[in-house]
Amino acid sequence: MIKTALATSIIALVAMGMPAASQAEEVIVxxxxxxxxxxxxxxxxxxxxxxxxxxxxxxxxxAGDEDIAKxxxxxRGNSSPDDVIMASDEEFASFVGNGWFAPLDEVFNGxxxxxxxxxxxxxxxxxxxxxxHTYRIPLEFAFSIYWTRDDLLKQYGMAAPKSWDDxxxxxxxxxxxxxxxxxxxxxxxxxxxxxxxxxxxxxxxxPFACDASLKTAIDWTxxxxxxxxxxxxxxxxxxxxxxxxxxxxxxLTIREWPFFWSVTRDNKAFYAPGKAEVVxxxxxPANGKVWTGGHGWAVPAAAPHLDAAKTFVKFIxxxxxxxxxxxxxxxxxxxxxxxxxxxxxxxFVKIMNEYLAADRFAPRPFFPQLVAAQGVVEDAAHxxxxxQMSLDDAMAFCKSQIAALSQ
Amino acid sequence: xxxxxxxxxxxxxxxxxxxxRARLITLFCILVLPALALRLFTAVWPIIATIDWSFRRVxxxxxxxxxxxxxxxxxxxxxxxxxxxxxxxxxxxxxxxxQICLGLLVxxxxxxxxxxxxxxxxxxxxxxAVPLIVAAMGFRxxxxxxxxxxxxxxxxxGLPPVHWLIQADTARLGVIxxxxxxxTPFIAMIFLAGLQGIPQDLYEAAQLxxxxxxxxxxxxxxxxxxxxxxxxxxxxxxxxxxxxxxxxGMTQGGPGFATSVLAWQIYKxxxxxxxxxxxxxxSVVLLLVIALFGAFGYMLFRTRxx
Numbered sequence: 001m002i003k004t005a006l007a008t009s010i011i012a013l014v015a016m017g018m019p020a021a022s023q024a025e026e027v028i029v030x031x032x033x034x035x036x037x038x039x040x041x042x043x044x045x046x047x048x049x050x051x052x053x054x055x056x057x058x059x060x061x062x063a064g065d066e067d068i069a070k071x072x073x074x075x076r077g078n079s080s081p082d083d084v085i086m087a088s089d090e091e092f093a094s095f096v097g098n099g100w101f102a103p104l105d106e107v108f109n110g111x112x113x114x115x116x117x118x119x120x121x122x123x124x125x126x127x128x129x130x131x132x133h134t135y136r137i138p139l140e141f142a143f144s145i146y147w148t149r150d151d152l153l154k155q156y157g158m159a160a161p162k163s164w165d166d167x168x169x170x171x172x173x174x175x176x177x178x179x180x181x182x183x184x185x186x187x188x189x190x191x192x193x194x195x196x197x198x199x200x201x202x203x204x205x206x207p208f209a210c211d212a213s214l215k216t217a218i219d220w221t222x223x224x225x226x227x228x229x230x231x232x233x234x235x236x237x238x239x240x241x242x243x244x245x246x247x248x249x250x251x252l253t254i255r256e257w258p259f260f261w262s263v264t265r266d267n268k269a270f271y272a273p274g275k276a277e278v279v280x281x282x283x284x285p286a287n288g289k290v291w292t293g294g295h296g297w298a299v300p301a302a303a304p305h306l307d308a309a310k311t312f313v314k315f316i317x318x319x320x321x322x323x324x325x326x327x328x329x330x331x332x333x334x335x336x337x338x339x340x341x342x343x344x345x346x347x348f349v350k351i352m353n354e355y356l357a358a359d360r361f362a363p364r365p366f367f368p369q370l371v372a373a374q375g376v377v378e379d380a381a382h383x384x385x386x387x388q389m390s391l392d393d394a395m396a397f398c399k400s401q402i403a404a405l406s407q
Numbered sequence: 408x409x410x411x412x413x414x415x416x417x418x419x420x421x422x423x424x425x426x427x428r429a430r431l432i433t434l435f436c437i438l439v440l441p442a443l444a445l446r447l448f449t450a451v452w453p454i455i456a457t458i459d460w461s462f463r464r465v466x467x468x469x470x471x472x473x474x475x476x477x478x479x480x481x482x483x484x485x486x487x488x489x490x491x492x493x494x495x496x497x498x499x500x501x502x503x504x505x506q507i508c509l510g511l512l513v514x515x516x517x518x519x520x521x522x523x524x525x526x527x528x529x530x531x532x533x534x535x536a537v538p539l540i541v542a543a544m545g546f547r548x549x550x551x552x553x554x555x556x557x558x559x560x561x562x563x564x565g566l567p568p569v570h571w572l573i574q575a576d577t578a579r580l581g582v583i584x585x586x587x588x589x590x591t592p593f594i595a596m597i598f599l600a601g602l603q604g605i606p607q608d609l610y611e612a613a614q615l616x617x618x619x620x621x622x623x624x625x626x627x628x629x630x631x632x633x634x635x636x637x638x639x640x641x642x643x644x645x646x647x648x649x650x651x652x653x654x655x656g657m658t659q660g661g662p663g664f665a666t667s668v669l670a671w672q673i674y675k676x677x678x679x680x681x682x683x684x685x686x687x688x689x690s691v692v693l694l695l696v697i698a699l700f701g702a703f704g705y706m707l708f709r710t711r712x713x
Contacts, residue, residue, distance in 0.1 A: 068678065068679075069678040072467055072678070072681070075467075076467065076468075076469070094467070094681065098467050098468050188658075188659035188660070188661045189659060232570065232573060233552035233553060233570060233573060235573045235661075235662060236547075236551070236552070236572050236573060236661075236662075241551075241553070241554075245553070369679065369680045369681060369682075371679040371680075372675060372676075372679040372680035372681075375675065375679060378661075379487070379660075379661075379663050379664050380663075382661050382662045382663040383662070383663030383664070383665075385662070386573060386574060386575055386662040386663060386665070387574075387575075388575050388662070388663045388665060389663070397486060400486075401487070404481065404485070405680055405682075
């Protein structure tokens with residue numbers, strides 16, 4: 001009798017403990033609003049709740065400085081409003097050095113790690129790992145694409161530019177027809193920085209070193225502006241203005257992000273074959289590469305549901321789940337072997353494969369205080385372009401400001 | 408016995424007086440101390456903490472070692488900060504002078520008797536009702552090279568378009584113009600209230616003495632609204648020293664750092680570079696500048712006896 005009572009009590013105690021261990025947890029995932037429907041659909045289709053016992057609640061996230069300020073405040077207080085965040089490069093650079101991200105080594109292994117394209121290894125090492133640990137798993141792959149008006153190139157007897165010299169030569173002809181040969185958005189808030197960093201990479205250097213490559217990039221652009229080949233007003237442009245000028249037929253060639261594919265293709269009044277064709281990046285003095293960046297899944301060290309958060313990341317980064325996400329929204333197209341093979345006929349994947357085959361990707365230059373450093377590069381370039389400083393003074397300014405950030 | 412009862416009566420009065428005084432003190436504490444504590448917590452303590460941080464190395468991980476005046480010496484040698492300090496000064500001075508002069512002019516117009524005056528007064532206040540960040544975005548588009556209304560008007564009258572926000576000087580002018588446009592209506596309304604308080608018989612007496620419109624303004628209106636002019640000048644100058652949202656929305660300090668102000672640099676150092684120590688030093692410099700402006704205003708009050 002006593003034995004029976006004891007056994008019953010033990011079973012009851014174990015049973016009481018069991019639900020606590022497997023109790024459903026609500027994982028709060030900070031994701032950009034436009035991406036949430038795709039994530040939700042994939043979670044439903046692949047039975048996330050059934051498999052893990054957890055549910056997901058979305059928090060909105062932006063790529064701007066506001067999120068960094070918001071999360072910095074929380075992380076400093078050893079708390080986090082979210083369990084999982086869709087971390088931008090800026091957030092990774094800002095947070096990882098302070099130990100505010102939890103390691104995801106147990107997630108980034110086996111199938112997932114092997115699935116990423118070999119050409120991603122440098123980018124992952126620089127932008128997702130620190131001291132041998134992985135803190136972020138890429139979910140998006142942003143890279144610069146060069147777009148040309150093939151129809152106009154043919155009309156005026158030009159070929160697609162293969163080098164900076166070609167861009168200049170084409171621009172001279174374009175100017176005679178009332179167009180600019182080349183443009184990019186150069187406004188403040190990283191627009192100008194992105195352009196300059198790509199040119200600095202093509203000139204064989206690092207913009208944050210404020211070296212000869214950045215000097216070449218800034219000077220080449222000024223020469224293009226002075227010659228009337230590149231619109232000076234682009235100094236204040238965002239991508240909206242750049243795109244509108246292109247759609248208005250005022251620009252022969254631009255550098256834009258992948259989203260421009262749908263901007264052109266969805267614009268029925270504008271688009272016809274040849275009007276927005278993709279070419280490989282023109283060769284600069286050193287190479288024809290463009291830098292790559294993007295977002296990745298990260299788990300704050302202070303996440304309220306740390307284990308459940310890691311389980312979510314493990315689930316969402318599975319090769320089959322990533323493919324499903326990419327099919328839902330091109331934002332999730334990343335160079336993963338399984339995805340590139342499965343979606344090889346997708347127009348955007350074709351572009352990515354073309355750039356990969358030509359070895360045109362270089363990892364984004366890293367700097368711990370990324371947003372501030374980008375601002376320094378922009379300030380130096382703007383000051384020279386608008387006649388506030390000589391080129392040498394602008395470079396000296398860049399060096400001293402970057403050095404001050406490093407102190 | 409008589410002495411004893413007198414002593415007891417005095418003691419009773421003291422007790423009553425003391426208990427009344429104690430009640431007053433208790434009431435004072437109940438009413439004032441919470442507000443005082445709140446003020447200490449939300450204003451005094453942050454200022455003390457900011458001053459403390461300005462002498463330390465403080466990054467995202469927290470406060471570190473004391474570094475003496477290193478943050479201040481960096482400020483003095485920092486090209487961006489000296490340029491921001493300079494533009495902050497000229498931005499405040501130019502904006503305040505223009506706002507006061509135009510505000511006075513508008514208030515005189517709105518004080519005159521004409522048909523539709525009430526509507527004109529309401530319309531005048533519209534810019535003030537626009538949030539500053541919205542005004543900043545609006546002016547950014549007004550001054551845009553391609554799509555801007557200002558350049559469109561210039562082209563229509565046969566003038567060449569201007570790269571408003573691309574050239575340093577025109578960008579500075581643009582920022583000051585936007586600030587003046589936004590704040591002048593409010594100043595005009597305050598001045599209008601002051602003008603309506605001037606007794607009409609003063610004007611009548613001056614007119615009997617042969618005073619013309621200019622003399623009426625010089626010898627009657629101006630001396631009587633001068634206290635308001637000084638008050639509003641000081642108020643707006645101090646307020647605009649910490650201006651941030653207009654710069655953030657309109658130019659982000661550009662081109663280069665031509666329109667950068669100290670408040671913008673505080674934001675950049677704190678939330679982009681995570682250098683809270685340096686941001687605190689800039690904040691203390693700004694606090695000192697504001698204190699100097701305040702002291703100057705106080706002196707002006709004393710000397711003018713307004």
